[in-house]
Amino acid sequence: MDFEYDDEQRALREAVRDLLNDAYGDWEKRRDASRTDEGYSTKTWQQLAEMGVLGLPFTEEDGGVGAGTVEIGLVAEEMGRVLAPEPFIPAVVLAGGAVAAAGSDEQRQAHLPSLADGSALLAWAHLEPGGRADAHAVDVKASGSGDSVTLSGTKEPVLFAGGAAAYVVTAALEDGGTGLFLVDASADGVSASAYATHEGGRASKVVFDGVAAQPLGQGGDATEVVARLLDIARVVAAHEAMGAMAMALESTTDYLKSRKQFGVTLNNFQALVFRAADMYVQLELTRSLVLWATMVLDAARESGDSSDVADAAARASLQVATAGRHIGQEAIQLHGGIAMTAEYRVGHVLSRLTALEHVFGDKRVHVAALSKGLEEYGEYDPLP
């Protein structure tokens, strides 16, 4: 058993950290990136591609490096530390992940190398109005079969759909289940309108009106694939959240040591430093649970038995949701008014954590999922 990164993983972390610090170490640069049409820095995206980060989950034949969740999570954590706005999870983990998992050879060749080298973006069109963080599509429906499938219905919010060359769309199948489809962004019958999200990203309403779509791979019910992708995304998002929380705690301890009121620095008030200590407790507990879930996912990838994955992802997400609210809210409170300003980084942590949580299922969703299995075990044993 080992919860530490190995040398190679540490090297990857240093490289990514340096790159992202250059890009966003200065909070003004993140604000500038959020003001562009894309909502992120295309330059940074390209640099991440050159470093191999955008191809991490894909096989070498697909233009990637075949890395595990540990590496993918580590990258996400670094992105979280600077609140990098690049669409790593929606484009690479989800949309790319779906093509990798369910696409035919041609589809993988057509989309994954160009995603990995940064030349084309994929959007993950799954969330629907009134929908929650489950694996089903309801509003967007597929009709027809084989080469003549068309999609109709609305997806919203679709993250970073603006610059995407193609969408990976989930749709309700005529005979039940949820299928995965590829749709060209410029296809007839697609209309998309983009807007800014509260954490500085972009989302769109995308309406499909009888749009020609290609089923991924053999087509058919892909609910299981979607569910697995969402679980992976949850764990990767947990890493990203953890990075943001770590940054918020650092910022808070620095601030308590430097901000003076009543003639002394704030760390003279025990009421405040104890709360920083509680933030630290939450962060360490979160790190343990998230690293554990990461290892469960990688073990499942190797063994091909993914029966533990959903449970691990839900447990990690539940902890992250609780810790994220605690740390995000306390960071603001302990900074006082300054944390409420857009110019100051720390307040945005709460915004980012709130977004990450709600895209992949909030506390309620995970508690509900975990409640269902309570009768199946006595003591919960995390070790295989």
Add this chain to the structure above:
Amino acid sequence: MRLELSEDEVAFRQEMREFFTTKVPESIRDTVKGRHELTKEQIVESQQILNDAGLAVPSWPEEWGGRDWSNLQKHIWYQEMDRAGVPHPLAFNASMVGPVIAAFGSQEIKERFLPKTASLDIWWSQGFSEPDAGSDLASLRTTAVRDGDDFIVNGQKTWTTLGQYGDWIFCLVRTDPEAKKQAGISFLLIDMKSEGLEVRPIELIDGGHEVNEVWFSDVRVPAENLVGELNKGWDYAKFLLGNERAGVAPVGQVKRTLASAKEWAKTADRGGSLLEDPLTAAQVVELENELLALELTALRVVANSADGKPHPASSVLKLKGTELQQAVSELVVDLAGPASLASGSNENGTESALADWTAQASQVYLNHRKASIYGGSNEIQRQIIAKTILGL
């Protein structure tokens, strides 16, 4: 002990309810209920309607428009305003500078300012905080130096809420740099159109612009704009902050939002009403119960503090009131779920497919983090409870 309102109080409540729901335009009340931002014009219009009916400044002395109401009546007045979605009279005018001028100002200053303050023909801003003087307000550094008939003001205020609309700003300024912190401060009224005064916007994490920095470089202020005595400003500030705190527990608003949240919950999920989800239901019930305890505490306080002094429990109201306000705004984000991301969806003319209330959810949640910071942070409230109530 007795639970019922008296016949008069019931009639009073009915009168308020009727007024607020029929005389204040529905468009304004819907803006409040939908948790959208009010425009300056809406705030002014609403207060003027109230003022014309003698309902804007009931706590002031009677000769300046006050009503000599009991604390319970004032409470009912607030509750009914909140229930109807009527914006409160601008706090800077009605509960901050107005009472200070009425209590400590000269006759001339009263005549000059109080009527326009009540009618919101003057929009006041509060110039207390500075970058280095937040919780430790008395360490403020903005100076006012006497020069003939004027003061010359230099320095910087910050966090000035809605300063972009402000006509006048009431400031704490240092008039005696030699005296110990609290002793050298004065309370000065400054025309925001004065030369040398500059308002700069601050953007908040929800993307909104409600606070500002106000910079003073050699701003000339006629000495007659001093309220009360020179170097006694700290006393007036304490009086003002006491009022601010007493009025700050947002019980009525939180109740209304929670009631709306129940409505929203019914349609939030395509799988059925979220109120059927046991966890959500439990959360709503617990919040409702905490809110009930708070409301009853407020009632207990107003029913028994006839002498007009703020009850020591007003810190309880501020502390718990803001916590519940934040908790309810958090609940609404959870009800919105993934749709809470789409905060910008009603901009750029997009016709979003998501419900209107979901677009505000995250921004209101983020914005409400301020409630436990300003008006005396919740840590400062705990300090007050520990020190002055518990004697610790």
